[in-house]
Amino acid sequence: xTNPILLAPILDQMAADIQALDLERPLMIGIHTGGAWVAEExxxxxxxxxxxxxxxxxxxxxxxxxxxxxxxxxSSTLPESVDDRAVILVDDVxxxxxxxRAALNEIFSWGRPAVVRLAVALDRPGRxxxxxxxxxxxxxxxxxxxxxxxxxxxxxxxxxxxLTRERRGGSA
Amino acid sequence: MMPSDSxxxxxxxxxxxxxxxxxxxxxxxxxxxxxxAESFMSFGQREIRKVPLLRGRTVxxxxxxxxxxxxxxxxxAAKRLSADVINLNxxxxxxxxxxxxxxxxxxxxxxxxxxFVVRDSASGxxxxxxxxxxxxxxxxxxxxxxxxxxxQAMLDMFTIRREKGGFDGLCVAIVGDVLHSRVARSQIHAxxxxxxxxxRVIGPRTLIPTEIESMGVKVFADMAxxxxxxxxxMMLRLQRERMEGQxxxxxxxxxSRYGLTEEKLRHAASDAIVMHPGPINRGLEIASSVADGxxxxxxxxxxxxxxxxxxxxxxxxxxxxxxxxxx
Numbered sequence: 160x161t162n163p164i165l166l167a168p169i170l171d172q173m174a175a176d177i178q179a180l181d182l183e184r185p186l187m188i189g190i191h192t193g194g195a196w197v198a199e200e201x202x203x204x205x206x207x208x209x210x211x212x213x214x215x216x217x218x219x220x221x222x223x224x225x226x227x228x229x230x231x232x233x234s235s236t237l238p239e240s241v242d243d244r245a246v247i248l249v250d251d252v253x254x255x256x257x258x259x260r261a262a263l264n265e266i267f268s269w270g271r272p273a274v275v276r277l278a279v280a281l282d283r284p285g286r287x288x289x290x291x292x293x294x295x296x297x298x299x300x301x302x303x304x305x306x307x308x309x310x311x312x313x314x315x316x317x318x319x320x321x322l323t324r325e326r327r328g329g330s331a
Numbered sequence: 332m333m334p335s336d337s338x339x340x341x342x343x344x345x346x347x348x349x350x351x352x353x354x355x356x357x358x359x360x361x362x363x364x365x366x367x368a369e370s371f372m373s374f375g376q377r378e379i380r381k382v383p384l385l386r387g388r389t390v391x392x393x394x395x396x397x398x399x400x401x402x403x404x405x406x407x408a409a410k411r412l413s414a415d416v417i418n419l420n421x422x423x424x425x426x427x428x429x430x431x432x433x434x435x436x437x438x439x440x441x442x443x444x445x446x447f448v449v450r451d452s453a454s455g456x457x458x459x460x461x462x463x464x465x466x467x468x469x470x471x472x473x474x475x476x477x478x479x480x481x482x483q484a485m486l487d488m489f490t491i492r493r494e495k496g497g498f499d500g501l502c503v504a505i506v507g508d509v510l511h512s513r514v515a516r517s518q519i520h521a522x523x524x525x526x527x528x529x530x531r532v533i534g535p536r537t538l539i540p541t542e543i544e545s546m547g548v549k550v551f552a553d554m555a556x557x558x559x560x561x562x563x564x565m566m567l568r569l570q571r572e573r574m575e576g577q578x579x580x581x582x583x584x585x586x587s588r589y590g591l592t593e594e595k596l597r598h599a600a601s602d603a604i605v606m607h608p609g610p611i612n613r614g615l616e617i618a619s620s621v622a623d624g625x626x627x628x629x630x631x632x633x634x635x636x637x638x639x640x641x642x643x644x645x646x647x648x649x650x651x652x653x654x655x656x657x658x
Contacts, residue, residue, distance in 0.1 A: 215370065218382035218645075227346070227649025228384075229365050234373040315601040 161321035169296035174204040182245040185304040192308035193251030212237040219261035242270040253279040256288035353520040385414035388445040395451040408640035417605035485519035486636040498553035501527040507567035533557035558598040566607040
């Protein structure tokens, strides 16, 4: 069992790095579920005036015809139009890049943002698509059979548990 | 053979592959479809009201019996999922040249159809087709004879859940021509699977099938009695075109006894909703003032029908190619 990674110190640094991007009227969107948790924390730290959006990318996943729909699919909620806005897309882990590919497709079905920046709490090797983050909380070396799974403690604090998975799957 | 066997709807690994009847489907399957439909409801807000789930798939609407609203909502649902849709008014096609239903379907399957949406005046048509096609082809029953209309029942359940917040403790009254209604049968199966407190059917004896009580419903011949305290009033269309002989007295007399008026509706719960699968016979089974009144959710049913049919199509096509999950 590897020690969990605590997010509190990572989030402070991420907020500072996002601030340094110097985006005008940014619209923050978290990817359901882990990315939305991270986005909530960043949104509060940055005191962004625009409400936080959440994205459920189930309808845009590239493995639908292989594995079907996730039964717990939720509605995406984008409280403000993405048209001509600077969007900060937030996810918990960047791995294969397939989730982000789906998220970008979904965002463009809502409108045409001016720019999209990507902030992730954890960046791990294993990319299958040419996607990279603009803001990275922490880089970790994880072998394919290891999984970083976000969890919320009883005190509300976020952490990553490092688990050994039975087969490849889950968040990317 | 009665097409009540629900087993053909599942593949060997327990995935729902066809949607033919609600009879025999577990509650989790029904709530899963309702939950997924809920997430399709936000689509009106998007600039592009489509998702790519069925991109590259071909859906054939095969209607051996005329229908406007059902066929249209299936078509919209398939198109919002990015499928290619072919509408065939099969009543006018080759069946009149002597080709059987199965020949027609096999011919269309040879054109690489992925899903058939089937409506027929004969009970069991969709079931027959599902049992004779290769396993990768999906079939949805869009109404077969007097047997079942499962997608209509699911959109009704979705509407009830949205309006009432759930099914616990609800008293639901189904009113009118139960005898000829495939909708009523599917509604009763769905309501009992989802666990409402009480299902009633109200209508003249001539329009209530004798075996209906074995489905666990209470039968009423009197509207005031049957509507008393009901939370949901589901009206049925009087299907004059299916009637042989004198099953109902004059239309005026039918309306005065069983037509839903504001006066009769007062017997139901004060927050009761009024539903109707359409098309409405105004002034026959329902008064215009009720159909267009504030308790009516008839137009919501139509809108909800798109999300529910998207959900059913996506559920059936999901995992079509099998294989491993790829993060």
